[in-house]
Amino acid sequence: MIHSDIYVNVPHFAGKFGVERMIEQMGLSATILRPAYYMDDEITIKDVVTGHGIYPMPIGDKGVAMIDARDVGEVAAIELVRREESPAPLPLTRINLVGPDTLTGASAAAIWTDVLGRTIAYPGDDTAGFEQNLRQFMPGWMAYDMRLMAERFLTDGMVPDAGDRDRLTTLLGRPLRSYRDYVAQIAG
DSSP: OTTTTTOTTSHHHHHHHHHHHHHHHTTOOOEEEEEOOBGGGGGGTHHHHHHHSBOOOOOTTTOBOOBOHHHHHHHHHHHHHHHHHOSSOOOOEEEEEOOSOOBOHHHHHHHHHHHHTSOOBOOOOOHHHHHHHHTTTSOHHHHHHHHHHHHHHHHHOBOOOTTHHHHHHHHHTSOOOOHHHHHHHHHO
């Protein structure tokens, strides 16, 4: 995951960072894909957005560079083929997988507003309330993990490094899929 080296207090990030370090220390020839927040996860909040008029994810104002899972899959396929067809082992490579826009809670709500044609509010950054809501349908430990992640969204964001977007558009040979297009797809 992108920033697994920064979000070290978030269990599902820390585990992935440990695997990355192991791959590197073992000298394995691999491509490590480090995706940001999947915009596809937004399907889980669609009913809240459309039914209650709020964008409930506490992603804050630092920004989260959401990526479409189809872009993740395509990059993975390209990398698998590149490594398979290489006449010699390739060095360890890390690729941050990010979307074309860095979204805030307010900007995500504004996109939903535009797509739906009615006001969608961003209620703010209540990570404790977020955790309590999640506890209704997932184990407590998982809800707490999600809260820790949301807290890191607020303090650090999930923003791309310089050149990440250009690298991906070059690799794909096309623009990255946008959040606006994804929202239009699932809202319809």
